[in-house]
Amino acid sequence: MRVLSGIQPSGGLHIGNYFGAIRQYLALQHGNDAFYFVADYHALTSVRDADRLRRAVFDVLADLLALGLDPEEATLFVQSDVPETTELAWLLSSVTPMGWLEKCVSYKDKVAQGIPAEHGLFAYPVLQAADILLYDADVVPVGQDQKQHLEVTRDIAERFNNVYGRGEPVFRLPEPYILETAAVVPGLDGRKMSKSYENTIEIFDEPKAILKKCKRIVTDSRPVEEPKDPEGDNLFQLFKLFAPADERTEVERRYRAGGIGYGEVKTRLAEHIAAHFAPARARRAEWVAHPARVSEVRAAGAEQARRAARVVLDRARAACGVA
Ligand code: ADP
Ligand code: TRP
Numbered sequence: 195m196r197v198l199s200g201i202q203p204s205g206g207l208h209i210g211n212y213f214g215a216i217r218q219y220l221a222l223q224h225g226n227d228a229f230y231f232v233a234d235y236h237a238l239t240s241v242r243d244a245d246r247l248r249r250a251v252f253d254v255l256a257d258l259l260a261l262g263l264d265p266e267e268a269t270l271f272v273q274s275d276v277p278e279t280t281e282l283a284w285l286l287s288s289v290t291p292m293g294w295l296e297k298c299v300s301y302k303d304k305v306a307q308g309i310p311a312e313h314g315l316f317a318y319p320v321l322q323a324a325d326i327l328l329y330d331a332d333v334v335p336v337g338q339d340q341k342q343h344l345e346v347t348r349d350i351a352e353r354f355n356n357v358y359g360r361g362e363p364v365f366r367l368p369e370p371y372i373l374e375t376a377a378v379v380p381g382l383d384g385r386k387m388s389k390s391y392e393n394t395i396e397i398f399d400e401p402k403a404i405l406k407k408c409k410r411i412v413t414d415s416r417p418v419e420e421p422k423d424p425e426g427d428n429l430f431q432l433f434k435l436f437a438p439a440d441e442r443t444e445v446e447r448r449y450r451a452g453g454i455g456y457g458e459v460k461t462r463l464a465e466h467i468a469a470h471f472a473p474a475r476a477r478r479a480e481w482v483a484h485p486a487r488v489s490e491v492r493a494a495g496a497e498q499a500r501r502a503a504r505v506v507l508d509r510a511r512a513a514c515g516v517a
Pocket of ligand 2 (some may be wrong): 198336343
């Protein structure tokens with residue numbers, strides 16, 4: 195199976211990214227032909243400082259390597275190291291109806307938040323379709339929020355195939371891979387955890403910062419002795435992701451019976467998070483201390499990715515008559 199996914203370099207990775215996407219990247223790198231990339235072209239729609247963007251790209255590479263992405267198992271690359279992506283985006287753009295992009299929720303949300311309605315933001319899903327179709331991806335691990343973009347990708351691929359296919363499809367239709375248990379990880383305020391809501395717990399925060407963030411998790415105001423509803427509690431949803439099964443059962447039982455305070459759960463959650471990512475934090479320090487090694491991984495990944503991309507781009511160019 196060809197597996198592919200991308201992540202934007204627009205700030206530190208958080209535990210929503212981890213459970214919603216990165217954990218699946220790591221699981222799927224074994225036994226598959228996996229490609230993972232840092233989506234810096236996409237980040238141009240929000241990051242407007244060249245040095246900051248370059249730093250953020252390095253940081254995401256180091257983060258992914260530290261979390262266990264193995265360059266021997268998967269191809270790790272940077273989107274803009276494969277400029278073929280933008281050429282394919284144009285070929286796809288030419289068969290994409292405006293209406294498909296106008297209905298995309300992430301575009302509408304951003305404009306509603308007051309972000310300028312620039313063409314790049316509008317055309318974002320076409321570039322994402324190019325990322326995916328360029329590598330003949332079968333499976334795309336992502337969180338729930340990317341489901342609509344995957345649907346647009348499939349629609350664009352089908353349309354291109356219908357217009358130019360001559361009986362032979364040009365593009366393979368990809369399937370999203372969304373784990374129900376972590377499709378939407380809640381943030382500190384109970385909304386989807388997201389950089390743009392400033393409600394994140396970063397994977398590589400120091401233990402002290404993690405505890406501080408956990409203390410800010412919004413709950414109701416039931417006192418210790420009162421019974422509580424684990425399902426409706428956003429703190430428990432986060433706790434569930436980290437605690438081992440026996441501890442989860444114990445805490446769930448005490449929620450229902452009464453006799454556990456949110457403060458205790460927050461402290462225990464913070465300890466779990468810090469312990470869970472401690473080995474990755476140490477490995478990250480190693481990569482950061484050796485930036486040349488990160489550059490080597492990046493260069494090797496670019497070469498492999500470009501080789502794969504060229505095959506599909508040539509097929510698409512020939513199909514539509516620009517070659
Ligand atoms: P953000 O919303 O913080 O900007 P990104 O859009 O960069 O995060 O997301 C990168 C990957 O992580 C995507 O596959 C996305 O679906 C997934 N993801 C992001 N936030 C969450 C979340 N709260 N729960 C589950 N998956 C998430
Ligand atoms: N839009 C995705 C996000 O914000 C990032 C992304 C870009 C992506 N290209 C992709 C994800 C291709 C999967 C496949 O999270």
